[in-house]
Amino acid sequence: MFSNNDINFEALKRKAYNGRWATLEEGIIPLTAADPDFRTAPEIEQGIIEYIKDGYLSYGPFSGLPEFKKSVADHFNKEKHGTFSPENVLAVNSAAQGMYLIATYVLNPGDEAIILDPVDFLFKRSVETAGGKVRLCPVDIETGDIDFEKLVSLITPKTKLISICNPHNPLGKIYSKETLKKISEIASAHDTWVMSDEIWSDIIYDQKEFYTYSSVSEEAKKKSFTVYGFSKSFGIAGLRIGSVLCNDPDILEDFIEKSNFNSTIEGVSTLSQIAGSVALEKAKPWYKEFLAHLQHNRDLAFNIINCSEVLSATLPEATFVLFPKIKNGMSSEEFTKHVLQQGKVAIVPGSERWFGKGAEGHVRICFSTSQEILEEGLHRITSSF
Template structure:
C-alpha cells in the first residue's frame, strides 16, 4: 500500500478517539481542522528509533551538546536542504519554538521596547511580546499576495524599535518569502539597527516552485543580527515531543539568548532528541510523500473554492499546510462561530492572528482528502444557507 493510499484511508471515525488536542477539543459531530498537527501517521523511521531508544535503558542525562549526532545531522540538513552552512557552536537546543520566541524577545529587548511584526501572525508572537511587557507594532502584509509592506514598515519605526520578528514560511498566510523580499527586509533591519528573530519552523514544508531561504543565510552583517528558530516538529508531525533549535552565527547573541533561559528550560528530553535524529537523518522519504499529498490537498481546495465557494477568497499557500480563507464578503459577525455552529467544522479565527486577520479563517489541510472534502462540503452548505 502506498503512503498516499494510507493517508486516504484516514476517516473521522478512526481519528476521533486519538488522545490529542486536535481531536479532543470538540464534540464528535465537529470536524477539527484547527490546531497545526497533521492527522497522518508518523514516519516508521521515527517510531522505530523511539522504540529502540526505549530498549536501550539509557534514560540518564544526555551530553550537554545533545545526544551524539543531533547537531551533526541538523547542520548537514541545513547545508543540503537550505544551503546554509554554519558551525555547531551556532546551534542551541530548545524545548520548542514558542519558548524560543519568548526567550528571544526577553534577550533582545527591555520593557517598553518595540517589536515590529508583519501581520497577521501566529498568535504566540503577540503573546511573547505583550506578556513580557514589550510593545508589538503590527504591520499588515499587502493584499492580495501578502507581500511585505515596506512603506508601512518604514513608517512603523520609532526610537524604541529594537527587534523585527518574521515567520517564514508564514503561518497563517502560507507565503514562502523570495530572496529579493528577504534581502530588502535585511536592508531595512540593518538600516534601523534592528535585531531579527526568524521563526522558520515550517521551512521543510515548501511546495513546488518555491524555495526556503533562511534569513540567517543572507550573509554579512544581517547574519550577525539574526536568531533563527526551527526544528522538526511541524514537518514530521511530532509537536508533542517539544524540541527545536535557536541558531545564530553571532556567539554573543546566542549567549544572550542562553542567559535568559539558564536554569529555566533544561535540555529537550532524550526521546525528543532521538526523534529529531531519526527525522532529520532518515525522514525524507516520508516527507516527500507527505509534501506530494499536501500539495494535492492544497490544489484541491483551490479548485473546490473556485467552483463551489466563490464568496470565499483563497490564495494557494506556497508552504505550510494551512489554508487562509478570506470570509469577509460573507460579512459574518464571527467566522469561527459560523464555521463551528453552522458548518460543524472547527477552524482558527483569523482575529487571533492580529491586525489583517479579522474576517479570515485558517484551515489545516494536513488530513485525508476525504476529511478535507467533507469540511468544504459542510462549509458550502452553511454558506448557501445564509
C-alpha cells in the same frame, strides 16, 4: 499512505488536543490546529524504541545532543542555503519556546518589536510576555508582501527587534532572497535584531527555493536568530522539540547563559532530540510523500473553495493552511460559529486574537488530513449556507 485508511481516528480522539479531535463533540471535523492527522514516520517511532532499549535515559548536554545539533545544521545547510555548524544550534522545547526566549533575550520592558500583521498570535504573545511593546507592520493579505515604507516608519529609538514569519502563517508566502536582504539592510541601518521563524520551511510547494534569513547577507548573519521546529513537517508536536540557530557563537553562548540552558533549570528531553535527529536523518522519504500529498490537498482545497459562493482563496506557496476571504459579509467569528453549528466543521477565525487586526474577514483552514476528510469538511462548509 495518506488516505483515510491510514488515520487512526480512535487514537486522535484520545490524543489530538489543541482544538482538534480530542476536544470536539463526536461528528465534528477539525480543520483547525496546524497538526497532521497521520501517524508519524515509522523511522521516528523505531528510532525512539531503539534509543530506550538499553534502559538508560540520562542527562544530555545542556545545549543539546551532538547528533541533534549536527542534523539540524546539516539540514539547513543542504536544504535552505544555511552556513551553520552544530555549535550554532541550541535545542529548545518547541519553536514557540524559542520565540519567547529570543524576545526575552533581546527586549527590556518597554522596548519595541515590529511584527507582521496578520501573523500567528505567538509573535505578539512572545513580545508582550517579555515586557515589550508590539508595533504592527501590515502585509498585503493577497500577496503576503511587506509594506517596507511602513516598516521603516515604525522604527524608533526603542525598536530592538523585527520578527518575520517565513514561510508566512497564515498566508503561505515564501519571502524571496531579495526581500530578506532588504529586511537585513533596514535592520542593520537601525541596529535592530531580527528573528526569523522558519518552522514552516520544510512545507514548500512547486519546488520553490527557500533561503534561511541569515544566508542572504553578512548583515543578516550578524544580529539574528532563526527558529525551527518539527511539529509541522514530521507530526511530533507532543514531543515539544525545536531549535534556535545563530551564526555568531559568542551571541549564542550568551543567549544560552541568559536563557538558563547552562544548567538543569532548562534543557530538552533527550528522547525528543533523538526523534528530531532521526526525522532529519532517516525519515525524509516519508516526508517527501507527505509533502506530495499536501500539495495535492492544497490544489484540491483551493479549487473547491474558489468554486464556492462563500469563500475565495489565494494559492499558498507553503504551509498546510489556506486563509480564504469571507464573501458573504459575515465577520470571522460569525462565520466560524455558523460553520461549526450548521456544518459540524471547526476552523479558525481570522480574528485579532489569533492573527492580528489585519486578519478580519478571513478564516484559516488546515488541510493536513486525508483527501476524504478534507473534501467532506469543505463540502460541509460551502453547503452550510
